[in-house]
Amino acid sequence: MDQVVLRMKGISKRFYAVIALREVSLDLRRGEVHALVGENGAGKSTLMKILSGSYPSASFEGEVEIEGEAVAFTSTYDAERAGIEMIYQEISLNPELSVAENIFLGKLPRRRLPWFIDWKRTHALAREALAQVGLEVGTTQAVRLLSTSQQQMISIAKALYRRPRILVLDEPTSALTDRETETLMRILHSLRAQGISCIYISHKLEEVFNIADRITVLRDGSVISTTPRQEVVAARVVEDMVGRKIEMMYPKVQLPVGQEVLRVEGLTVPSRVPGRNIVENLSFDLKAGEILGLGGLVGSGRSEVVNAIFGSHRRSAGRFFLDGKPVALSSPRDAIRCRMGLLTEDRRVSGFVGTMSIRENVSLASFRKIFGPLFIRRKTERWEVQELSGQLNIKTPSIETNVLNLSGGNQQKVVLAKWLMTDVRILFLDEPTRGIDVGAKVEVYNLMTELARKGVAIVMISSELPELLAMCDRFIVLYGGAIRGSFQREEITEHKFMSAATGVL
C-alpha cells in the first residue's frame, strides 16, 4: 500500500509570462485514490497534461518517476505505454464508430493473419468490458446514439480494459447520473483492491471526501496542502482552494420586489416528435429585482422555456408582455432590443466566440453602443470593457487576451459581462455556475444579488439544488413541460422541490 508508483517532483510550467505550475510535487501510492482539487485555472489540468505526455518532457521543468524510474514522455503514446490512462471530462470517443470499436480503438483483436480483425472476439471482449462498468448497451451500436452519461461510462470501460497502472479521472462524474456515479465509485473501490492507483480530479467535494485516500489542493499553480482523508476538514479544503475564508457561500440579500416586467402566456414549445410538446401552455410573470428559480429535472423543459422566450428556440405559441404591453419576440435580436440577455447552458457552444479576445466577446451584443454611424468607437469599447472586466474581476493580463486562454470561471464572467454591457433588464441564466470553481461561483452569486438590487429581473436555472434554493426569491418547478409547483422562498424545502420535480406532488 505504501509503495510509491508515481512521483512528480518540482514540476514548473509556464506559458509565456503566465506561470501555470510552480514547483509542484505529488506522489501516488499503489492502490491509492489521490484526489486533486482546486479552482479552475489552479493548474490541475496542466499537471495532468504533463503526466499524460500532452506536454512533452522538454516543455516543463521537474522530474517524473514511475516505479522509481525517471521517465521522459515525448507524447501521449509514451504515457500510455507506461500504463497511464486518462478519462477526461469532455468525452473523447469517436461518435461514428461502434461501442466495441471505440473500446478497442487502436488495439482491435486480430486474427491469425494480423491485418484482419477478429470481430467475434472484439464483441465478446467488449461485452465483458461493458459488464465491468455495468452498462447495458449493444456493442455494435454507434456511440453517437448513446446518451452523454453512457458515453462517459464507455470511456471508463475503455480505460479499464487497457489495465492501467495509473488511472487519471478528470471530472468524470459531471456527465453521469447518480446511479452511474455510484457504479463508478464501486469500480474505484475495486481498483484499489487490485492495486491500481487513481488520480481523481473533481469539483464535487462530497464525492472526493467519499472516495479519496488523500486530497491535494492546488491553488495558483502551487500545492497548498496534501491531507489524508481521516484528517480532512471540509471547510479547510474549501479555504485552501480559494485562499480565503468563505464566510457566506450564498450572499443572498432579500430585496423588495418591484413591478412586473415580463409576463409570459401560453408558451408552447413543440418537440421534434410531431404532435408532442416539450413545453405546454406555460404562463408566468417576472418582477423587477426578483430572482426566479426555474426548477425541474433535466429534460423537464427548463432550458427550452428560456430559449423559446429569447427567440433562440422554436415555439408554436406564446404571448409576451413587457411592462404590461404586448411585444413580439421572434429572434434573439428582438429580445436584446427589449433588453433581455441569455446566458446559455454551454458557454463553448453558444456563449463566447473562441477566436475572439475578451474585448470583442464582451462587446459582441452591444454593437449599437460601440459602433458609430460608420466606424467603431475604439475608446468607448475599450473603456467599457475594461470597466466591466474590473467590475467582474476577470483574471487576465489584458482584455486583448483570447477567451480560450481563460479558466472556465473567467470565461463565464466574460459572457456575463457581454450581457451587462447591453444594460439588461431581464437576464436568463441557464446553469450559470456549471463547471466553474467555488471562488467564481461566489462571484457569480454576488453579481446576481447586485443586479437584483439594481432592479434587473433574473430567471435562474440550476441543477445544483442548494444554490438554486439559496439564491432565488420564488420558484417554478417544471415537470414534463408544465408547472408542477410554485413556491415562495419562505415555504420551499428540498423535499417539496424534489416532490414537484419528480411529479410526486
Next chain:
Amino acid sequence: MSEKAGGIGKRGGFWRRLSEKSELGIAVPFVLLIVIVGIVNPVFFDVDNILNVLRQSSFTFIIGLAMTFVLVGGGLDLSVGSVLALGGVIAGLALLGGVPIWIAVLLGVLAGVVIGLFNGIVVSVFKIPSLIVTLGMMYFARGVVQVLTRGNPVYPLPEAFNFLGQGFLAGVPVVVIVAAVLGIFAHVVLTQTAYGRAVFALGGNRETARLSGINVQRVTIWIYVICGAASGLTGVLTAARLASALSNAGTGMELQVIAGCIIGGTSMFGGSGSILGTLIGVAFMNIIANGMVLMRISVYYQSMVIGAIIIMAVGIDQYNRKRRGMIG
C-alpha cells in the same frame, strides 16, 4: 501598429508582436523573399517589373479580399473563377451590343452580384454547406458562359474599355489603382465596422453570434454578394486586359485565390484573417512566379514551390494556434 505604446498589457518588441499576429507571420518570409530575389537579379526592382508584379497580383487580390470575407465568415466560395468568366462575358456581350462602357462594367459586376445573392441565400437560409453550393455554382456559371459564347472569345472590345485593363493613370496601371482602393475599403470594413466584426463573430461561432443579436443570415448573404461582385469586376478587368472575354477565363482561379488567403494567414476554419495578410499572400505567389523567371529557374517548378509554401503556411498557422490555445 498604431496601438499606443504602454497600452494595456502590451509587451514584447515589434517583431514578436508581428510574429504572434498569426496572419502576419508570413511577413518575415515575404521580406526575405523580396531581398533574395532582388539580390540574385536586381532587375526585380526595376519600376517596370514591380508594376508588372503589382498588376498581376491585382486580379487575384481583388477576388482575394472578397474571399477573405468568405473565409473569415467560416465559408468557402469555389465559384469565383466561373463568375469571373461570366462577368467578363456579360460585359463583353453588352459592349458588342453597343451599350455604354460604364453600363457594361456595371452589368458585369451585377452578374456577379446575382450569383453571390443566390449562393448566400442557399447557404444561409437553406443551410447547405458553402463548399457544395459554390461547387455546384462553379459548374453552373461556367455552363452559362459556354452557352452564351459557344466557346468563342467575345471581341473586339472598344479601346476605351480596354484601357481599364491595360492603361495607366499617373504611371500606375489602372487595375492596381482599383485594387488598392478596394483593398483599403475592404480593410476598413473588416476591421472598423460593425459588419466586419459580425463577420468575425459568425466565422468564430455562428450560434453565439446569433444569440448575441447578429443577423447571421443577412451577414452571410452579404458576404457572398461581396464575393460575387468582386469576381464579376475582376472578370470585367480581365476581359479589358486581354481585349476579349474568354469563356475559359479564371479557370482554377478559385484555388489560386484561396491559396493566397491561406498563405496570408487567413484561417480555413473561420474567425481569423486579414486583408493585409491576403495582400501579402497573393503578392508572395506572384513574386515567386516572377522571381523564378528572373532567376532563370524553369517555370515547371513553380507549382511545386507554391504547393510547399501553402503547406508550410498552414503548418505555421496550426502551430501558432496550438501554442496560443494551450493554457487552461
